[in-house]
Each structure stands twice: as C-alpha cells, then as structure tokens.
Amino acid sequence: MNTGDDGFLKEKLKECGYKFTGQRAAILETMLQCSGQHVSTEEIFNIVKLKHPEIGLATVYRTMILLDKLGLVHKLDFDDGFSRYELVKPNEDHTHHHLICSSCGSVSEVEEDLLDSLEEEILKKNGFLVKDHRVQFYGLCSKCRNE
Numbered sequence: 001m002n003t004g005d006d007g008f009l010k011e012k013l014k015e016c017g018y019k020f021t022g023q024r025a026a027i028l029e030t031m032l033q034c035s036g037q038h039v040s041t042e043e044i045f046n047i048v049k050l051k052h053p054e055i056g057l058a059t060v061y062r063t064m065i066l067l068d069k070l071g072l073v074h075k076l077d078f079d080d081g082f083s084r085y086e087l088v089k090p091n092e093d094h095t096h097h098h099l100i101c102s103s104c105g106s107v108s109e110v111e112e113d114l115l116d117s118l119e120e121e122i123l124k125k126n127g128f129l130v131k132d133h134r135v136q137f138y139g140l141c142s143k144c145r146n147e
C-alpha cells in the first residue's frame with residue numbers, strides 16, 4: 001500500500017464499487033497519522049473532528065467498517081469493550097501478535113512470527129494448512145511490572 005496517496009484509495013474504492021469522498025479520505029489520512037497505533041473509533045473521531053468538524057461519529061464508524069472491508073485497516077478486538085483499528089502494513093501476510101496489558105491497557109506488538117513451527121506441527125498432525133492466525137497475549141507490560 002502506497003501510504004498517503006489519495007489515488008490509491010480512489011482506485012480501491014472504485015474497484016469495489018464505492019465512491020471516493022473527502023470524508024473517507026480524511027478518515028484514512030487520520031489512520032495514516034496513527035500508523036503503528038491501535039485506535040478506537042472514538043479516538044479516530046476525536047482526531048478527525050479537529051480538522052473536519054463536519055464529520056460525525058456515525059460516519060467514522062461506517063467508514064472504518066468500509067476500510068476494513070477494503071483491506072486497508074484491520075479491526076481488532078481486545079475484549080475491552082472497544083473496537084480498535086490499525087493500519088494494515090505493506091507486505092504483511094500474517095497478522096502480527098499483540099501484547100495487551102491488563103493493568104494500563106497498553107497494546108504492543110511482537111513483530112516476528114512466533115508460530116511458524118506450531119503451524120508446521122498442525123499441518124503434520126492435523127493435515128490442516130494454517131493461512132493466518134490472530135494471537136493476543138494478556139498480561140502485564142514492563143512498565144506495570146515495575147510498579
């Protein structure tokens with residue numbers, strides 16, 4: 001994905017039969033600003049409305065569902081009552097792993113894929129070819145452990 005490029009979004013929307021709108025572009029732009037973060041719909045809305053007060057929460061909500069469908073963002077569910085989103089990284093064929101602190105709620109990432117050997121084992125034992133997985137680890141982050 002060519003980040004920060006309206007043309008890319010335009011193409012992607014057209015390809016899937018959607019119209020390119022300034023609101024959609026503004027919301028994607030906000031996600032690009034939040035690259036590497038895991039933001040809730042409300043957080044995205046709070047950032048978007050600084051520059052675009054005409055965009056309502058419902059629009060942000062619907063647009064995030066659309067961007068997820070287009071494969072530009074991932075929807076994340078950390079069982080904390082919020083829907084969160086992150087930008088899909090270029091050339092990422094596997095979803096990375098998330099470390100969720102149950103004390104402060106921070107989310108960090110494990111970049112390397114820890115499950116390759118497990119997937120091989122599943123293929124051998126169960127004859128099941130794993131194509132993707134979602135892994136979330138719950139615990140205490142280093143900051144909270146030191147408190």
Ligand SMILES: [Zn+2]
Nearest residue numbers: 101104141144
């Ligand atoms: Zn913490």
Ligand SMILES: [Zn+2]
Nearest residue numbers: 038086098109
């Ligand atoms: Zn992530």
